[in-house]
Amino acid sequence: MTLVLIAVAALTILSIIFGALLGFAAVRFRVEGNPIVEQINAILPQTQCGQCGYPGCRPYAEAIAAGDKINKCPPGGEATIQALADLLDIEPEPLDAVEGEKIPVVAYIREEECIGCTKCIQACPVDAILGSSRQMHTVISSECTGCDLCVEPCPVDCIEMRPIETDLRSWKWQQPTRQYQIIASDKEALE
Amino acid sequence: MFLSPKSSPHTTNKSSTQNLMLRVILATLPAFLVSSYFFGIGPAINVALCIIFAVSIEAFIVSLRKRPVSYALKDGSVIVTAVLLGLALPPFSSWWLVLIAIGFAVIFGKHLFGGLGQNPFNPAMLGYVVVLVSFPVAMTSWPAPQTVASSDALAHVFLGTPWLDAWSHATVLDTLKNNHSLTLHELWQDYPYSGWISSSSSEWINLAFLLGGLYLLYKRVFTWHAPVAMLLALALMSLIFWNGSGSASNGSPLFHLFSGATMLGAFFIITDPVSSATSNQGRFIFGLGVGVLVYIIRAWGGYPDAIAFSVLLMNLCAPTIDYFTRPRTYGQRKAKRGFNPGDN
Amino acid sequence: MSTSYKELTINGLWKNNPGLVQLLGLCPLMGTSNSTVNALGLGLATIFVLACSNAAVSLIRNAVTPAIRLPAFVMIIAALTTCIELLMQAYTYQLYLILGVFIPLITTNCVILGRAEAFAAKNKFVSSTYDGFIMGLGFALVLVIIGMVRELLGTGILFTNMQLLFGSMAANWQWTVFPNYEGFLLAVLPPGAFLVLGLMIALKNQIDSYILARTPVNMPAAADRRVRVTD
Amino acid sequence: MTLWPLDSFHGGIHPPENKSQSNQGNIQYPPLPKRLIVPVLQHAGQPAEPCVEIGNYVYKGQLIAQNMTAISASVHAPSSGTVTAIGPAPYPHQSGEPYLAIEIHTDGLDLWQEPTPEINPSTLTSAEIFHIIQQSGIAGLGGAGFPTAIKLSGKIMSGIDSLIINGTECEPYITADDLLMRERADKILAGVDILVQLTRPKNVLIAIEDNKPEALAAMQTALAKRAYHVVSIPTLYPSGGERQLIKILTGQEVPSGSLPIDLGIICQNVGTAEAIYNAVALGRPLISRVTTLTGAALKQPMNVECLLGTPIQELLDFAGLDKQQLSQVIVGGPMMGFSLGNPAAPIIKTTNCLIASTAQEFPSPEPALPCIRCGECEQVCPSNLLPQQLLFFAMGEQHEQLKAYNLPDCIECGACAYVCSSKIPLVQYYRAAKADIRQHEQKLAKAEHAKQRYELRQERLRLEEEQKAAERQARNERLARVKAAQEQAAKQESQQAQSTGSISDDELKRLKIAASMAQVALRKAEKQLAVHDTEALQTQIASLKAAAKQAQDALAAAEAQLAQNSATSSPAAAPDEALKKAKIQLAMRRAAVKKAEKAETDEASLNSLRQALQQAEQQLEQLNQTHTKASSTESTSTEQKTAAAPISDAMKKAKIELAMRRAALKKAEKAGASADELTQLQLAFSEAEKNLAQVSSPNNPG
Amino acid sequence: MSELFLIAVSAILVNNFVLVQFLGLCPFMGVSKKVETAIGLSLATTFVLTLAAICSYLLQQYVLKPLDIEFLRTISFIVVIAVVVQFTEMVVNKTSPLLYRVLGIFLPLITTNCIVLGVAILNANRTEYGFVASSINGFAAGIGFSLVLVLFAAMRERIAIADVPKPFQGAAIGLITAGLMSLAFMGFAGLVKL
């Protein structure tokens, strides 16, 4: 029985000391803020489109920091998932979206149809639409992130998402096709 | 029309990977012949079995992955692996042992990592080590030269008739390891086949590999860095730790350079471009590492020959060596090497 | 978090299996899987500790402050481990000797602390206990399967030395599967552990993708989730 | 030849030279083409802007496209004739895609606008010379095509260390510079003189590979008493690369990311030197160049002096193209050139060589095998990169790693791919990866920008919200104070508070943004202050605080003014008021219709709703008309209105109607409405269209 | 002296704690995707391991043994380790952002790293180990861990871009590589007989 008492006493004393130490450290060395959120936010594409289920990129960054999945941002696509996986040192997962990655687009307002209702202006998270009430609106395509949030609110459906135009100068080299890709049969592979 | 334009350059030189592999196979010929002189059809059976198994396994795996089989096979690299493994295994190994060795080499050594060019470990040595640790008895039983009749050999390999004790024969390295009382002279003397430096079959085989290796060096299949570094390191180590006497002293430099698989390793194994370091500097370090490890394991470790383990151990280090031996790019102030916690 | 028991079960045994998916608790998984009996012994011990620690943590989850959460949880786990260690020492002494350091190391089996932090610290008593049990079971299953595979490949025999765990009545459970087997040493040596687990994970991946390919995907409506940034 | 201490660079290769085919004869002059296609982008950088119109007559050497930005070069008419088209035209590029070009039908007269007197450049000041070079559209003729003027602009005042004249011509097949040096050494040197006058270098080095003895001799002879060094350098590809050449000649390396000029070195091609002479001394802008025509598919390989804009096809025919033999046309050399996407494309300033090759000459590559890390590529890379590592990272699209392994320092010389034993098109991987990285970086920059805009917007909305809340509160208080008294006045006030679209509102918005931005800056600084407390920061914060306060004050003042304004202009607001009401009504009706449509109400009720909608619309229209009248008569300022002519209201209405119908139709289609519903909607739609046509036809002035 | 050297060689190579003795595998598999992070974890682990070996030796010699409560070994060791780790993390986090980036973020991972408790317990089991031998063993265990972790990370960086068959991508090929590493380390078998 004494052994029990000794044991309990010894470890309890030890623990009290440790508890006090940590209690002290918890106050003395408290750190504010959560830098990881900033880092995550820096990786997200800042399209502010809400497709991740959060109202904007920053809230999603906070959610990731709190443990949400990293594969919910369609505009960011695989690259963002990979970057997040690297940052957080977790396994990348395939994109959790119905259509997967999209080709880059910008909004285009068919001006002759626009009735100037300003609904799209209110919807655009980055103020990429110019115009005021009863005036025709146009999209500043260099500012538009292609989030398509303005499409739905438009009462006359005059906004469409157009693929970003390419020309000679935006033409880019593609990776050569791998040999096995050329000859490989199209059967479902072990891959 | 020009869906995927092809980039410059529009012309290339005549080198080709198939050609490289072919040369390596060709260069093993002297060693194969010498080996056959000593061990009869043993090496031939080994090599033939290895090639047959290797090609079938590779074809099978590639087709499992739904990739074009002919494309994967035509580089010939799997044949190099098979030939080298076949020459490294003891003659008259049972067929199933050969199968396990080459199977591990091709599957675990090569294709699980994505096939040619992507394997971190040397496939042939991987296969060798797998059977070495799994069947140490069979793997350390070398037949005494010119004792095994072909028919008995075939029966042993394919039907599993037991190995006659009379055939079995400790190699010099085994003896060095296990018998700490012989003089150097006695060490060599034990072997009745008159040789150049002394009298063991292993010298002749090593010389043959050296010949093939020099041919490859001449043909610029690889650079001198790795082989020279390895032989240098091995010679230096054995010189430092040699007290001039026999098996109690871990052997002389000449002894180490011409016993076991030294020359096979120096010219055919550590020169495998895929699994060694990439830059010349890196290859030199790689070779040094192999040489030092070979000596350490031979002299103080538990295994008689150490080429395979040393190569695998250095394969392990190769990416790290590459990481720390990046050259300084033109116009960069210093090479980007090592640990930079600041960046990211 | 109110996860149903079915979900917990599937999670623990397959979808989020600690050994195959979370890759936690690898040390005992490798270190004690060279024979079935070792694997079984440690597996049972782990189940016990996991279930009990989850239960305990869920009971005290509201009482700890962040600063001492880790030491407190660890203390509970260590205490439970010590209990099982003492018990094994008393009643399966031989096995205790064989498993050696891996019994006290149940304390640091990452699965246990992982579950304590990830599940028990947020859930009620019963579901926490169940989660602990199932996770432990999932872990033990993987452990035992690896143990069996390694034992079989390495020696050609299954269930040797079961008497260490089950007493003398189990002495003749030994089953020679391949008579005259040479023995493939690699399997019982350290590398074998990694290779067998690696192959098991690959197998699981393959099964998963097979299942995925068979089940028709029911497209979730993307619009459901869409949140307006602006209004 | 001067003995000059030579250094060397890492790697390099010796591909077969194949120069003797084309360097036997003299430079030839092909006939004047009927049609010149002159792209507005013939150099590295931004395109020039056309300054002629279709139908204009242009003289030879006349400016037809002006450089608008610094990194750009003007374009001049290569011959006299009529501009027949300005638009996308075939362009020498690997993609085969067209580009904006000015097409000139030559008149065969080859008329200069005015006779150009020869001048002695030494009489000109540096500024004048520089101006001439800038105006003459000179871009580097060595291949990269960098506008020469900017290259020279850097340190003219302080003088430079070395001027390197690049006559190495290290690529196989190309002999244009060789011939140029043999035949026009004096002109080149005269051009060099001008460059020397401009940049006052300590050394002038003319580098020529030792496989061109005639050129070396010619240059040496022409040198006369000049203190320049003609340096013979060993033949090794790519010693002509600017950075490699600098290393050979000076032993210095151009630091990654900086330019030769940072070392006080300028490197110019021999052709560029001649072009400078032509421009400064003869007053001739860059309108032609020497180009090598070679390849086994040509009967007479040669060098030609050809006008920019000459279709490549014509030149090849001139050199005796054997169409049966031809497999591809390579623009540039075999190491760095590209295979031409469209043979109708013209010669441009950077086109130094055309190789009409046969299939045997450049056989199509064998299928690439996997890289075996043999390290050949690493041995030859002039930039001392690790091509095989870059390849793996490029295949894995690991941009960070690619940057860490210095992909940006790859000069795309192709030496690695030339020696690769697995025949991997390495350069293409690098080009694709570089393009991806560039694209990715642009995306990142854009994201950052978007983030800022988003945050600004959030800030603005928040401020507006606060503002509104404050106003609401104020209003309530006021209402409480005046209670029942002057109900109408109170109402008006509240309307004004909400009124949008007046001038001062805009002003107000601007001020608000300014205020909020000041606030944001202040807060950021304060945050920083919380972390590191420095004096500089504190003063900064003080000033920021002041700025923020100022902004707030200005905002408050503006608001006060606005309140006054609206109080005074209240009568003008009356029609507005009615209009608004009508609109609201309209919107409500519309919404009702929509709802009904959605809910699939029966036709009858829908119709009645539609009628109501129409009514509302008419009402609105009337009001609108009166409103426009009113606003046009009244002297309310209309700054805020767009400059575009107001579309007549009727038309607008019709348009709106049309648009709505279209939208309804689309929506119905999407929702999978039944067939007759659809037809009905379609009918309505076409009616609306007709309507619009009616309304717009008399109205439309065009 | 040579005894200590052999202890170190044994812990680093022959009986490498990770590849041969199977301790610390979770962080070995989990934090080995990038060389930089691997180096960070290595440094942190080596630090904690040495510290833990020292602390647990003192605890064992001066508390547990005198009081005859050695059955509390596991519980007291782990609490000491947890507290030391957490305290260090808090201090580093606050005082040195750079050090925190390099080491700190890995510290919490280390409490549940078997190698720390494992070495402490193995040391305690080895009654013949004195203070110096215990500390050396702890430090060498850390070096051995670091060695294989960094080598493995460099290797995984390479494998990450290899064309690995789908079912093997990720953890599976990682484990197989680790297995082959362990196979290579078998070459050291018999080198040191402790």
Next chain:
Amino acid sequence: MTIQDMQRSISKNALILGVFAALTVALVAVIQQGTAEPIREAQRLAKMAALAEILPTKSYDNSLLDMQITLDDPLLGNRAPTPAYIATLAGEPTAIILQATAPDGYNGAIELLIGIMADGRLSGVRVLQHKETPGLGDKIELSKSDWITSFTGKSLDNPRAERWTVKKERGDFDQFAGATITPRAVVKAVQRALQYFDANQANLFAQRLTASAQEANQ
């Protein structure tokens, strides 16, 4: 942060952790109390079983574990002093059980338990602990092969000293195929233990009195 803040944090955390410690340790201590006896029993049984295995049951009548002395001699090769057990029949010493270590096994030391009868014959040898390669060297375990029983009945001069080695070196003892080192190490260790016994027999059996005295004291 205020002083009170800190004090509160310190005392709160200390208290909670202390309570935890008290509770958990109490649990462990109670279990320890409960299992202490069975553990001692298990250890004792295990040891007894091991000892009993190598001594003929009829050759002794004392409780071996009670007749324990501590030995330390280089010939035994042990790193630390190890216990030895003396068997007596009717008070007369009949046998001794020693622990010896073969330091030169293939993978390190092999610990042996060696039973020697009073007349110098081996009554049995067992391996306590070893690290030899599974499948090769581990055949020295009785559960893998009965090689180890070949020692029974041998003594220092049976066979003669030069034959105390493996057959390969012209000795009397079998080696396993492909593993000479392990058996040789064991044979040598056993031989040394016999030499030790031969030299110290009288001394050892005399110690039994002290041993039992010690036992009494405890």
